[in-house]
Amino acid sequence: GAGVSQSPSNKVTEKGKDVELRCDPISGHTALYWYRQRLGQGLEFLIYFQGNSAPDKSGLPSDRFSAERTGESVSTLTIQRTQQEDSAVYLCASSSSGTDYTGELFFGEGSRLTVL
């Protein structure tokens, strides 16, 4: 696609429910990142995918968070048993290569999650 696409743009859920957020990167981009941005806060790294390598999950805040990506295509971030502190904007970014220092990062519009 022309840019990074994320869905849904807005999600309101009840505490304890599971949610799935989707990211469709720019075609041909091998690197994909998920970040979280709480209201008034900076970007917090969650997980990084590079091609078919094992993902770097070092930023995931708890085992309720997981993400998948098949090859160089769509990624899904899943949050199980949501808590109110999970309320945030979840941003996805892709680049032509994570390990290539020339890789420019492009972001989607984000998925705003509100947990009631």
Add this chain to the structure above:
Amino acid sequence: KQEVTQIPAALSVPEGENLVLNCSFTDSAIYNLQWFRQDPGKGLTSLLLIQSSQREQTSGRLNASLDKSSGRSTLYIAASQPGDSATYLCAVKGGSYIPTFGRGTSLIVHP
């Protein structure tokens, strides 16, 4: 662990002023540094990318410089306009290949 600091946190200026936004980082072993703008409720838009071997990049009224040895980058905005009002973030990519972001500078340009 890389830490990125942006100063000032907020800035309010009249239209037409030339501005300098600062970004500093603690680990100088970086691959690149990228500047973004973020409008309220939106994602991040890439402004400029500077490779570690470069000293500056320019796009229109924007100029970004990089001094890797001192761990600093500046974003210069010439002849500011109300449409420049946004939050500006810098991100540094190092050996982990995971960009680290600063907290941003919130800019308001009033007519």
